[in-house]
Amino acid sequence: MGKIIVLEGLDKSGKTTQARLLFDYLNDKYPGQIDLFSFPDYSTKIGEEIRSFLDGKVQYNPQTKHMLLSANRWEKKENILESLKSGKTIILNRYYQSNLVYGLANGLDFEWLSTLDRGMPKEDITIILDVSPRVSYLRSIANNFILDEFEKSREFLEKVRFNYLELAKVCNWNVLHSENSSDIIFKSILDIIGEQ
Numbered sequence: 001m002g003k004i005i006v007l008e009g010l011d012k013s014g015k016t017t018q019a020r021l022l023f024d025y026l027n028d029k030y031p032g033q034i035d036l037f038s039f040p041d042y043s044t045k046i047g048e049e050i051r052s053f054l055d056g057k058v059q060y061n062p063q064t065k066h067m068l069l070s071a072n073r074w075e076k077k078e079n080i081l082e083s084l085k086s087g088k089t090i091i092l093n094r095y096y097q098s099n100l101v102y103g104l105a106n107g108l109d110f111e112w113l114s115t116l117d118r119g120m121p122k123e124d125i126t127i128i129l130d131v132s133p134r135v136s137y138l139r140s141i142a143n144n145f146i147l148d149e150f151e152k153s154r155e156f157l158e159k160v161r162f163n164y165l166e167l168a169k170v171c172n173w174n175v176l177h178s179e180n181s182s183d184i185i186f187k188s189i190l191d192i193i194g195e196q
C-alpha cells in the first residue's frame, strides 16, 4: 500500500473508532506495515499546551492556537517520513485539514492557515466522517465527555461542518455520512480506500 489516509470530521464523529478499526484490519492484512498517528498529539510539550487551551486553562489568540496545532504536526514530520520511507501505510486521525476548517471558523484566513502546514507530507486520501453538531453533542453527553473550548458552541460546530463540506468539493475529500452504525461506516471506508 504505502499511502497516507486521513480521517477527519467534527468532534465525536467517530474518527478514533474508525482509525482503530482500520488499523487493526490493515495490520492483519499487511502485518507491521501500518502506522497510526493522532493529532493533536497531546504527549508532547506543545501538545500539553494545546490541551491547556482546549480546556480553557490558558488563553491565546486564534493565531497562536492554530500555530501551536500546526507545530504539533511539524514535530512529528520525521516520524511520518520514516514510516513512509519504510513503505508503510499511515492512518492519520486528524491532520492539517482540521486546522483549515476550525481555523476558518475561528475567523482566520485560508491562505495563512494553509501556509502553516506547507511542506508536511501530502495525503493520498481524505475521508470526512460527516455528522451533525447535534449528533456530536448527543454522543458527548451520552458518554459524559467534558466539552472542550472548540466543542462548546453549536454555532461554531455548524461553521466547522459547513467548512468541511465546502472544502471537500474543491479539495477532493471524500464525505461519508457517519450517523450510521460503526460497521456500515467502516465498510464504506474500505470501499473508498479500495480494500474491500
Ligand SMILES: Nc1ncnc2c1ncn2[C@@H]1O[C@H](COP(=O)(O)OP(=O)(O)OP(=O)(O)O)[C@@H](O)[C@H]1O
Residues within 6 Å of the ligand: 009, 010, 011, 012, 013, 014, 015, 016, 017, 018, 139, 143, 178, 179, 180, 181, 182, 185
Ligand atoms: N457510528 C457510531 N454510532 C454511535 N456512536 C459512535 C459511533 N462511532 C463512535 N461512536 C461513539 O462516539 C464517541 C466518540 O467516538 P470517537 O472517539 O471515535 O470520535 P472522535 O471523532 O475521535 O472524537 P474526538 O474528535 O472528540 O476525539 C465514542 O463514545 C464512540 O463510542
Ligand SMILES: Cc1cn([C@H]2C[C@H](O)[C@@H](COP(=O)(O)O)O2)c(=O)[nH]c1=O
Residues within 6 Å of the ligand: 011, 039, 040, 054, 069, 070, 094, 095, 096, 098, 099, 100, 102, 103, 150, 151
Ligand atoms: C489537529 C487539529 C485539531 N483542531 C481542533 C479540533 C478539535 O476541536 C480539537 C482537538 O480535539 P480532539 O478531541 O482531540 O479531536 O482541536 C484544530 O483546530 N486544528 C488542528 O490542526
